[in-house]
Amino acid sequence: MSVRTAAASVAVATLLGACVSMPSAHAQSPSAQGSPVVYAHRGASAYAPENTLAAVDAADRLGIDWVENDVQLTRDGVLVVVHDTTLSRTTDAEEVFPGRAPWAVKDFTAAEIAKLDAGSWFGARFAGARVPTLTQYLHRLERNHQKLLLEIKSPEIYPGIEKETLRVLRREGWLDRSRVEHGLVVQSFGAESVKTVHALRPDVVTGFLGTPAVADLPSYAAFTDQINPSYTSVGPDYVAAVQKLKGAHGKPLRVNTWTVNDAADASRMAGFGVDGIITNNPDVVRDATG
Ligand code: G3P
Numbered sequence: 057m058s059v060r061t062a063a064a065s066v067a068v069a070t071l072l073g074a075c076v077s078m079p080s081a082h083a084q085s086p087s088a089q090g091s092p093v094v095y096a097h098r099g100a101s102a103y104a105p106e107n108t109l110a111a112v113d114a115a116d117r118l119g120i121d122w123v124e125n126d127v128q129l130t131r132d133g134v135l136v137v138v139h140d141t142t143l144s145r146t147t148d149a150e151e152v153f154p155g156r157a158p159w160a161v162k163d164f165t166a167a168e169i170a171k172l173d174a175g176s177w178f179g180a181r182f183a184g185a186r187v188p189t190l191t192q193y194l195h196r197l198e199r200n201h202q203k204l205l206l207e208i209k210s211p212e213i214y215p216g217i218e219k220e221t222l223r224v225l226r227r228e229g230w231l232d233r234s235r236v237e238h239g240l241v242v243q244s245f246g247a248e249s250v251k252t253v254h255a256l257r258p259d260v261v262t263g264f265l266g267t268p269a270v271a272d273l274p275s276y277a278a279f280t281d282q283i284n285p286s287y288t289s290v291g292p293d294y295v296a297a298v299q300k301l302k303g304a305h306g307k308p309l310r311v312n313t314w315t316v317n318d319a320a321d322a323s324r325m326a327g328f329g330v331d332g333i334i335t336n337n338p339d340v341v342r343d344a345t346g
């Protein structure tokens with residue numbers, strides 16, 4: 057990073073309220089070298105429509121602390137929690153707004169998205185579930201005393217999404233020291249996005265989604281604390297190679313693997329020594345991994 061870039065990062069970080077010096081504590085919730093931490097993927101999405109408040113509550117009812125979600129920006133700059141970059145699969149957007157193909161999230165306002173039914177596709181009893189804003193989502197996590205693994209989805213489509221995400225997190229108290237230390241990780245498939253989050257808020261724990269070559273891991277360790285790969289792409293040697301390195305906060309890099317939905321795969325991943333498992337079926341994975 058050039059001096060000028062570093063100075064600019066510090067200026068923006070200060071605006072975002074960052075403690076610019078790196079705090080020593082970091083809350084990657086402990087796997088304690090025992091059972092992997094279980095993350096409810098898009099909420100407990102085997103039991104309720106993904107990325108809705110119902111899926112957050114389903115995870116809570118199962119006693120799962122950590123919830124993963126996906127965040128994107130609407131046309132009017134509101135952060136909403138939805139996985140696909142289009143609304144077709146998980147809402148009734150095509151019926152409610154015919155003629156708006158391809159029903160891209162970025163082409164709709166927050167008010168329009170708030171009208172959509174994001175539950176019926178999953179089951180009649182979820183009819184009327186909404187696509188939550190990130191703010192609504194954070195409030196539900198707070199009510200349930202849950203923690204957040206937040207994915208910035210498709211950051212290349214949304215310039216500035218990192219800054220806006222951090223702005224909302226800060227406004228809602230999610231960048232307070234206790235949450236930063238114990239209850240928040242920001243991850244993305246976009247390395248530049250993860251780097252940006254790290255530059256803006258060096259205290260926030262970050263994760264890179266993917267399986268970088270072992271030789272490239274040191275360059276990732278400069279800006280991230282976790283390497284989070286598909287479970288189909290890793291073996292025990294890869295997990296060990298990641299964990300041997302220290303991440304952006306001087307602690308061993310962690311491995312949270314996805315999306316593991318059955319007991320046999322979960323046991324296998326636990327045997328590989330992963331730190332966390334991201335799953336649609338958190339009860340199954342918890343039971344399988346002890
Ligand atoms: O958190 C890991 C996982 O969510 C990445 O894949 O496509 O489900 O967002 P995806």
Ligand code: CA
Pocket residue numbers: 124125126207
């Ligand atoms: Ca995700």
